Amino acid sequence: MQTVTSADGTTIAYDRVGEGTAGTVILIGGAFSYREFATMVELARTLAADFDLTVLNYDRRGRGDSADSPGVYDVANEIADIAALVEAAGGKAALFGWSSGAALALLAAAEVPGVTEVVAFEPPFVVDPKDHVPPKDLEAKLHPMIAADDRNKTVRYYMTKAMGMPWLMVTAMRVTPFWKDLAATANSTAHDWAVMKPYMRGKKLDAAEWSGVTVPVLVLAGDRTAPMLTKGAKAAAEVLPNAQFAELPGVSHNPKVSILAPAIGEFLTRTR
Template sequence: MVQTVKSADGTLIAYEQTGSGAPLVMVGGALSARQGAAALVPLLAGDFTVITFDRRGRGESTDTQPYAVEREIEDLRALAGAAGGPVHLYGHSSGGILCLEAAAAGVPVGKVAVYEPPYFTHRSRDEPWQVFANKVKTLADTGHGDQAVEAFIRHTGAHFDEGIKQTPWWPAAVALAPTLFYDLTLTADAVVPEERFAGISAPVLALYGDASPDWAAASAAAVASSVKDGHQGVLPGQGHAAAPEAVVPFLLGFFHD
């Protein structure tokens, strides 16, 4: 059943919870809504109360402008309040950055696991991140969401196959184009904010796949070394879209330890 919780600025955040046990909030990355974690839920719900949610501006959640990372942190604080106390966090890609920023800002968390937060990803210094973020925002705001999504995918370095535009995924991704600016703002200059993360006291597990580009391992190492209680894990044979059955053993081991 879909429920909502009101964030500090009045935005309604839609969420679902499944299972029993300590609350575990799943935080998706760019172009994902709460359904993006659907395959993980049944593998974790026997051990945790798994909370999936639509980040602001996505799915059944509302939105309030202007965007700021602090507002998304408040959304996680509201979810923790609805859960009745500290929550574990698992974030994928830019969702992992949001988890770390929330922990650094004092959101009540137990442990934090992240998979390949996109640090050290910039290949060109010709275009500052803010310039690209504003370009994507302008495309999305002027009705060119398809161009915004394509530009973003190409920006990540991933191969862009024109055939993707004929898949059922494409219209859903285009609908989420206005939120790409949010993820680009979270990632910013792709440098780990070590001074800020040094204040994170919660245990942190930084995961990456050994089939991912080199930046993923560098990111995990930097995140783990920047916090007070950091750990790393590598998933054999996995890339940025890791298989749920490869991720879950790491999460179970970490959150139960």
């Protein structure tokens, strides 16, 4: 484990995997994800081994070994965290983001010098009012749960109200060994919501708002994912100035690394 210090003094923990010659990519997880999550670990190792990439796999603030800024949930801080990681990578790196991490990666690409490319896997933009639109008071209810450190309630609330998962599915997850990992990262969901709040309102994305993302972008979605996520991914590719969309066969929002990693690696190393 290595660390960097973000602009506001928050310590961000990361693992450096591989010492490749084909460039560096920073992995950005979504809600409840963290750097020791099995999919993130496997993805980091595969990109390093198969594509000669150096991979920085980090804990977003409030997760794992990274510190937090309790009560302060500002997207600018998470973008600054990424800027610190890019600097640690030598001033130049690509970004891979999953779910809310994909949206964060796109936002960072417009602000952080040295970002070379972005691969965005299923950014959860809600662009159709017929799909699940989180309640307008979500933040007002979520923040007190976090302040009270009521982690089980926070997981249930965020999964059902923000992510739109069925209540019965979340209830069933409560008895699985995986629940403890969800509870451990529950308080970081306020950071996810700070990223996603403007883009889950059932409205079309504004191309002008994304015009600053000029680096090459690959937007990915699986053919077994929820239609809402596919709509959001396609909408992102349409408004970004330099983007392409691809659909991965046999992949859901919980991706198979054996299929996801080649799509990422081939895009990032295509000109090297």
